[in-house]
Amino acid sequence: MEPLVDGWGRRIGSVRISVTDKCNFRCTYCMPAEGLEWLRRDEILTFEEIARLTAILAALGVGEVRLTGGEPLVRRDLPDLVRMLAAIPGIDDLSLTTNGILLTRLAGALVDAGLRRINVSLDSLDHVRFAEIARRDALDQVLAGLAEAERYPELRPLKVNCVAIKGFTEQEVPALAELARRKPYVVRFIEFMPLDADRAWSADQVLTGGEIRALIEAEHGPLVEIPAKPSSTARRFRFADGHGEIGFINPVSEPFCSSCDRIRVTADGQLRTCLFSRREWDVKTALRDGRTDAEVADFLRFAVRHKELKHRVNEPGFVRASRSMSQIGG
Numbered sequence: 080m081e082p083l084v085d086g087w088g089r090r091i092g093s094v095r096i097s098v099t100d101k102c103n104f105r106c107t108y109c110m111p112a113e114g115l116e117w118l119r120r121d122e123i124l125t126f127e128e129i130a131r132l133t134a135i136l137a138a139l140g141v142g143e144v145r146l147t148g149g150e151p152l153v154r155r156d157l158p159d160l161v162r163m164l165a166a167i168p169g170i171d172d173l174s175l176t177t178n179g180i181l182l183t184r185l186a187g188a189l190v191d192a193g194l195r196r197i198n199v200s201l202d203s204l205d206h207v208r209f210a211e212i213a214r215r216d217a218l219d220q221v222l223a224g225l226a227e228a229e230r231y232p233e234l235r236p237l238k239v240n241c242v243a244i245k246g247f248t249e250q251e252v253p254a255l256a257e258l259a260r261r262k263p264y265v266v267r268f269i270e271f272m273p274l275d276a277d278r279a280w281s282a283d284q285v286l287t288g289g290e291i292r293a294l295i296e297a298e299h300g301p302l303v304e305i306p307a308k309p310s311s312t313a314r315r316f317r318f319a320d321g322h323g324e325i326g327f328i329n330p331v332s333e334p335f336c337s338s339c340d341r342i343r344v345t346a347d348g349q350l351r352t353c354l355f356s357r358r359e360w361d362v363k364t365a366l367r368d369g370r371t372d373a374e375v376a377d378f379l380r381f382a383v384r385h386k387e388l389k390h391r392v393n394e395p396g397f398v399r400a401s402r403s404m405s406q407i408g409g
């Protein structure tokens with residue numbers, strides 16, 4: 080089949096699939112403290128629908144799948160889905176982004192089902208500050224989840240993601256940099272984006288990758304850049320003595336839209352061609368109304384042709400997406 084190429088000539092190779100909008104945390108930069116309505120069961124794509132869509136995408140050259148949410152591990156029987164997706168020809172990179180709290184229970188089953196890569200979100204190594212940001216007192220469980228993941232050599236590299244917020248994250252940088260040196264974890268800082276349900280984001284709350292790099296270099300000396308794939312969202316660095324890797328995902332200060340190869344599917348089956356899209360494409364209906372795989376593929380091609388050139392976060396008049404991060408799938 081003809082590959083998926085957008086209207087600007089970018090080839091799409093990666094999809095992030097949200098498996099639930101529910102979450103057992105309430106991170107301040109993502110969800111409201113309370114009161115977000117969950118999707119109904121019948122609104123959410125079934126495992127069979129996700130697998131069919133993934134197979135169609137794989138045939139169009141999309142080889143990379145990341146499962147996300149909400150918190151993907153709260154979706155019942157997730158390892159069954161992982162097993163279904165891992166068996167699809169053409170899927171050569173299957174990964175998961177999680178807050179880590181359920182990993183102690185599920186890491187083994189996920190690896191057994193074919194999961195090979197995992198990202199765990201972790202914003203603070205201090206109990207009080209962790210609870211402040213996640214609105215849940217769960218640091219020990221997350222660290223235990225990471226330790227459990229570490230037991231499986233299949234799950235490498237283990238990535239730890241921290242959302243960088245000015246006035247908060249500066250204090251976390253030394254301990255997180257130490258974590259990268261002490262453990263086989265790649266620690267990555269992601270600039271805070273205007274996707275929080277509380278709509279409290281402002282440009283001056285973004286702690287940039289450049290600022291964090293300077294903080295780390297003041298302590299450890301110059302970091303050495305490691306070449307990354309052109310479609311990679313992260314700039315990678317290692318410590319000069321070779322112990323530890325740090326990554327910076329800088330969508331606000333250094334947008335990487337020109338090499339973006341990603342699309343997203345929400346838990347309720349809406350295709351989004353950008354995190355900041357204001358338009359969604361109803362793939363769920365395309366999957367449910369009797370269309371053949373070839374017809375669904377045509378629908379996907381049409382949607383992808385309309386992929387946005389770039390996000391406009393830094394432009395005057397930027398208008399936020401109507402859904403927040405946990406409802407989209409980060």
Ligand code: SAM
Pocket residue numbers: 102108109147148149150151176177178198199200240241242269270271272273274275404405408409
């Ligand atoms: N619940 C899982 C987790 O936290 O890893 C998966 C879903 S979460 C929406 C995916 C990623 O988005 C996490 O790494 C999270 O830190 C990040 N994220 C959420 N809100 C964000 C925001 N406003 N700006 C930047 N990253 C954000």
Ligand code: SF4
Pocket residue numbers: 102103104105106109110148149150178200404405
């Ligand atoms: Fe939940 Fe992940 Fe959002 Fe935190 S970032 S509230 S863990 S979906």
